[in-house]
Amino acid sequence: MDNTIIRFNNDYNHLAHESVLNALNDISSESYAGYGTDEWCGAAAALIKDLAGAPDADVWFFPGATQANFVVISAALDPVQSVISATTGHINAHEAASVENTGHKILELPETDGKISAAQIEACAAAYYDDNEAEYLTEPKLVYISFPTEKGTLYSLHELEEISSVCHKYDMYLFVDGARMGYGLGAPGNDVTLRDFARLADIFYIGGTKCGAMFGEAVVLNAAPLRKRFKAYMKQNGAVLAKGWILGLQFHALLKNGDYFAITKRADELALKIRDAFRKKGIPFSVESCTNQQFVILNDEQIRALSGSYTFEPSGRTAEGTIVRFCTSWATTEEEAARLIRDIEAL
Amino acid sequence: MDNTIIRFNNDYNHLAHESVLNALNDISSESYAGYGTDEWCGAAAALIKDLAGAPDADVWFFPGATQANFVVISAALDPVQSVISATTGHINAHEAASVENTGHKILELPETDGKISAAQIEACAAAYYDDNEAEYLTEPKLVYISFPTEKGTLYSLHELEEISSVCHKYDMYLFVDGARMGYGLGAPGNDVTLRDFARLADIFYIGGTKCGAMFGEAVVLNAAPLRKRFKAYMKQNGAVLAKGWILGLQFHALLKNGDYFAITKRADELALKIRDAFRKKGIPFSVESCTNQQFVILNDEQIRALSGSYTFEPSGRTAEGTIVRFCTSWATTEEEAARLIRDIEAL
């Protein structure tokens, strides 16, 4: 019998999808221009602009998501401007204060299932503009949201349209962290497309690291004021990969035949089967998610029972027990999911 | 015959040495713990500590060299402390003011062939300590040098010992940028070893990006005060790769059989053959280098003659013509070097 530990702890525990590895092996004897000025970055950018219906956007490839987040924010904001984010926003909770380190305050809004609403954002912006001593506050200039959120939930198209509208009203950028973009787009019930993001957001990105690439995030920049010297911001923060073609090549490989969307959608489906298994056992969830991250509340005995065969991640506590994240990925197999489901049924 | 353009413009124009690619392909179906807590990072760190004779050092793997430079400096310095560097130091000339962006002044010293001397460093440090209004200056706290330098030259062991001694005298860290470490260690006439760096420097790194890896730099941290929260500095600046094992694996693959040293040494040898060809033609050099970077002074006609078949990089002007860098790498073949040499002879 198979007794290896299967990792459901996150969606970045396998090297890369085979389309990526094949592409790398195919070009291993070629030479390229450096720093992202190569043909693969060009081809991948063209693909992305086409998929997003954004011919005028700029596309930049970052090695990692924390970099993408703080470099975009650093480029977008003046020192007296701030970011609106959910308290659970990745930039606020998991990135060692990288945004504050660049000098900017995060205006935290309480979240509901990982999301913030247009009404909350409007109230926050209005509070600044209504203050008659606004020079003692910072101007909210960028709204950061994640799709999917850190809790696996999704904004609906209607919610995004409302948020985008508030952003325009108060002259704020809308920045969508898409580190798990594929898992969001492919989820049942999702009604948002890349074209919607290109239309509604000033900046968004298509995550690679968690969606089949070895590493890398493709940032789509609609906001004209940010374009002029954006690469200098990237360089200044060490985000320009010397062999930039490795990034372009990966996105090209994942996107050209739609693998990116297929493999993340399949991961969502496996996650929902696992969700159903927990549900049938009457095990509660801390949040209702339709994407590849599922947050269940387990008691100590259940944790013990599963931790012999699987890795998974504690994510807080409630009165009922420990919140635990189970995460599928593009690399999760049907067999791995089935084995977990059997073990859930046996709890 | 072959009429493709051969790149001598830099040492990061090919994907990776075959040992790296083989290692990646070998583990492509495995899963690993994230953020550098995996076994490959452990094994590579052990190898490096062994090679450097530094059992107590910490080893951290960075995606890129600019990140390594500014994160180390940011972690080492208080806001009222500064860095001593040659004017030509990479941090001072090519990284979009990443050090100043973290709030620190660079005290630039004029260089000779890319190097600064212990006497210069001492004079700079003493000027601070001798000033009776030193609170209006910044305390020099870290000396940054590159091995090899940006001009391809090397510090001798004696020079390093003198510099290290001045650093201790004035309580300054010595930080050696080893982005091209392999090309330095393998050069004829070099008398410095990794063990010397571990003994004389507080922080140094073994470059991967330019020496056979896809990307990555291995930072060796001797300085105890920096160790406590170093990973938080890395995370804050986006330098912790989610799939950290990709970095550890590459260094392990390159170092375990000594490939790292062999392939860079061979590149030096090819560079020196090219150097000899230029020399025989009476073409002058802007600096005397024994490593993989050669800086020749070409006139416009010579540039035209070679630019049809090769890429190379302009690097300033003198009265005699344009300074041009020719760079070999671990990926340069005997045939490529031979072809260039023939074309130099035909100038």
Add this chain to the structure above:
Amino acid sequence: MDNTIIRFNNDYNHLAHESVLNALNDISSESYAGYGTDEWCGAAAALIKDLAGAPDADVWFFPGATQANFVVISAALDPVQSVISATTGHINAHEAASVENTGHKILELPETDGKISAAQIEACAAAYYDDNEAEYLTEPKLVYISFPTEKGTLYSLHELEEISSVCHKYDMYLFVDGARMGYGLGAPGNDVTLRDFARLADIFYIGGTKCGAMFGEAVVLNAAPLRKRFKAYMKQNGAVLAKGWILGLQFHALLKNGDYFAITKRADELALKIRDAFRKKGIPFSVESCTNQQFVILNDEQIRALSGSYTFEPSGRTAEGTIVRFCTSWATTEEEAARLIRDIEAL
């Protein structure tokens, strides 16, 4: 009849107490050494160290409180460390994100009457040390509290002792913003002394700007690690006044005969008389304060009635009306308070 508008809007609307003005006029023909190296700064520092029973402390004079706050925090924290503060803390709410501008996150705790508790602080610190991925968070390293708070309330000696104890347990600095120190020390029911602050806090200051000086805050630095280069931090942030003796002289003038304490105590007494007048009219308070700041909830008609003769400051809204701050100061006269009380009675 007197129909000038009387300012109850803040405690910094008059030039300075006569002891300060007399001292300035007395030395107007003298010359002094610059940048705080003069004899008045020395004498004032000696007085303060004596009053606080802190012979080993360093005393530094700042032009203003925002500067004092962010310079102290900047000197105390590494980039991966953060500040704990009440949401209503002055640094979090009124200083245009000066702390974040120096690169540090503020960990906001919900306040009760402007205060935070030792238990809250402990929970916040413990959350960091209990996290097994603490490198993705920032280390709480300094606790910022105000005495009196921004709502006019006071910490008791017992509360301060508990907070100080938690700070020691988690190796955090305790920093007390004493911009209104005099009004706190002189309030009825206060049981804390300057000696207690010197014993329990690592850094605190004795505010001058709001307590009788033209401007200036006297920062008392107990924390040894901050002392070494503190003046360089001050200079770097423009907080070293060229004619530093103007600061030392003012504190000397205010403290030498105890005027500082007498004039702020009298302001508290006037404030409490005004409080009683509001109370008698059944006008509610948003918070119970025993210092010179009183926060009442007025309806529009009451605001209209009083705003013809007095300035006062809106400070938020509740269902019952507008929260309004009435502030006495060392400069408020018995007559001014009496006139306001009559007008309150007539509401």
Add this chain to the structure above:
Amino acid sequence: MDNTIIRFNNDYNHLAHESVLNALNDISSESYAGYGTDEWCGAAAALIKDLAGAPDADVWFFPGATQANFVVISAALDPVQSVISATTGHINAHEAASVENTGHKILELPETDGKISAAQIEACAAAYYDDNEAEYLTEPKLVYISFPTEKGTLYSLHELEEISSVCHKYDMYLFVDGARMGYGLGAPGNDVTLRDFARLADIFYIGGTKCGAMFGEAVVLNAAPLRKRFKAYMKQNGAVLAKGWILGLQFHALLKNGDYFAITKRADELALKIRDAFRKKGIPFSVESCTNQQFVILNDEQIRALSGSYTFEPSGRTAEGTIVRFCTSWATTEEEAARLIRDIEAL
């Protein structure tokens, strides 16, 4: 006879000109609105705009010059932009790296008698725009010069016009540090007026601290892009004085009858008499200055002879001896200058 030590060490060793002290005493019983929203700031700004012929400029009052320098630069520059300055520029040499602390590189140009030329500035700017990898450099965006310079010298109108023209050509701000503005305007041979600065510079300031005020600098802001949120930058950096009227009042007092110009001009005249005395003795100068700062080269015996009766400031060494600054100010009397001249003659 008189045996007190007379201070020629700097121009900020006396409290303030009597016009300032009288004005302060006159309003000591008045109350004012806070943070610079009072009528004195308004009146002083109007006077300054009138004197400078700049009705559309904004005028802001800063407590000190270091603050004025780094706040202006912080407000003017994006993180990937830098400042051009002489190596001897005050921001580069005497302010503890305050500019780098806000994240900006200073591009240092070698100075001649404390000045930099339009040609040097143009070469520096052109080097950025000519670089085909300019994203690895920072964009020069602001030129900082001092009038008078740190060596007491002056830019001519023609030189300023050339510099201004280069700034416009390369879309750079011209920022003139006028900490000693009065001493420059009043010097014999000066051909520049406040109206010229308003016409040629984007930002300049009229120094108070060294020119008769207790403290304070009046920043004149022509550059429209900086105006929108300038006060927020001031607040964020602690540069908004609570009792802002103290600043406005001082400038009003000094400027309304022209005292500012008269008292600094007189100081220049005394300095030139002292200069002539040194010259007659054959004592060399390190630089030719026509303003209140005179830099002579003294041997040890001469220093000993004068240091019993006067303070003066060492300012470097040459082969011939120690460079020493003698500084007159608005507070220097005819008698003090005469006594020094007698003692020079007796050397």
